[in-house]
Amino acid sequence: MRHLLDTRTLTREAAVRILDTAEEMADTQHREVRKLPALRGKTVVNLFYEDSTRTRISFEAAAKRLSADVINFSAKGSSVSKGESLKDTAQTLQAIGADGVVIRHPASGAPDRLARSGWIDAGVLNAGDGTHEHPTQALLDAFTMRRRIFGAQASRGRDLDGVSVVIVGDLAHSRVARSNLWLLTALGARVAFVGPETLQPYGAREWPATVRHSLDEALREDAPDVVMLLRIQSERMHAAYFPNEREYARNWGLDDARLAALPERTIIMHPGPMNRGLEISSAAADSERSTVLEQVANGVSVRMAALYLLLSGERGDPRDRLPG
Ligand code: CP
DSSP states (O other): OOOBOOSTTOOHHHHHHHHHHHHHHHHHTTSSSOOOOTTTTOEEEEEESSOOSHHHHHHHHHHHHTTOEEEEEESTTSGGGGTOOHHHHHHHHHHTTOSEEEEEESSTTHHHHHHHSSSOOSEEEEEEETTTBOHHHHHHHHHHHHHHHHOHHHHTTOOOTTOEEEEESOOTTOHHHHHHHHHHHHTTOEEEEESOGGGSOTTGGGSSSEEESOHHHHHHHSOOSEEEEOOOOGGGSOGGGOOOHHHHHHHHOBOHHHHHHSOTTOEEEOOSOOOBTTTBOHHHHTSTTBOHHHHHHHHHHHHHHHHHHHHSOOOSOGGGTSOO
């Protein structure tokens, strides 16, 4: 792998390899000294053209724990506001010697453009582009599912064959839903997309997902192991898309009544940021079956794995090289 741009093109084998490498990274995070020397001398740039909390601090923590030098670039407050292009910004990063560029951008395809442009030699990691993909989010979600379902010790080498995942909400604008669909189905899971007709992605019926409009029907028919709630992305939508908050919460929100009716084994996931009281009640978000904070913690291990596999230039089993 030279770049990580999407999950649509990841094979089962490549995905399991990243998840297994993330398990190795997670093992190192319980030590007294959590830092590994794997990327010493490398420079990682976090290039963020959109706001972020989790993804940006997680990539920064991951790169620092691998001993890379990290430069955080936010388009707000930079020369982007003076009209500087992606090309000129990228060539500036090339001039300072970036080895890895983690990019979040409102335009779908911007990371792919950067990777194929020839403007930089760095490995490119997509940290979320428009409504297209958010591959490390899907990988950390799959990692979290594997650990919750099989346990950390029994996760290695496993896929998610037969696991039922119901993804609920603003699917039309969700790069998280798309990345999860491609990754989870490659790993053998069954995926249902649940939401109002206006918030289903165009073309979803051609995709390997069951499309439903009723959450109660999905909870009954799909017997989910995982219910994943999504934020309503009002910044990306025309007002006419959205039912209204009360109607949405009543029909598609994971409220206290639906929480109480979930089977014991079902876990609740949300990529964040959450809108409590709309797509998820506070009781659901804070319940023991919620993995919201585990997802954040696991994101560091998964992003360490992605950075390591892309930027270390090493081949083979990382267990042979990580300090024991
Ligand atoms: N899940 C996620 O991408 O969160 P941020 O927007 O805070 O990075």
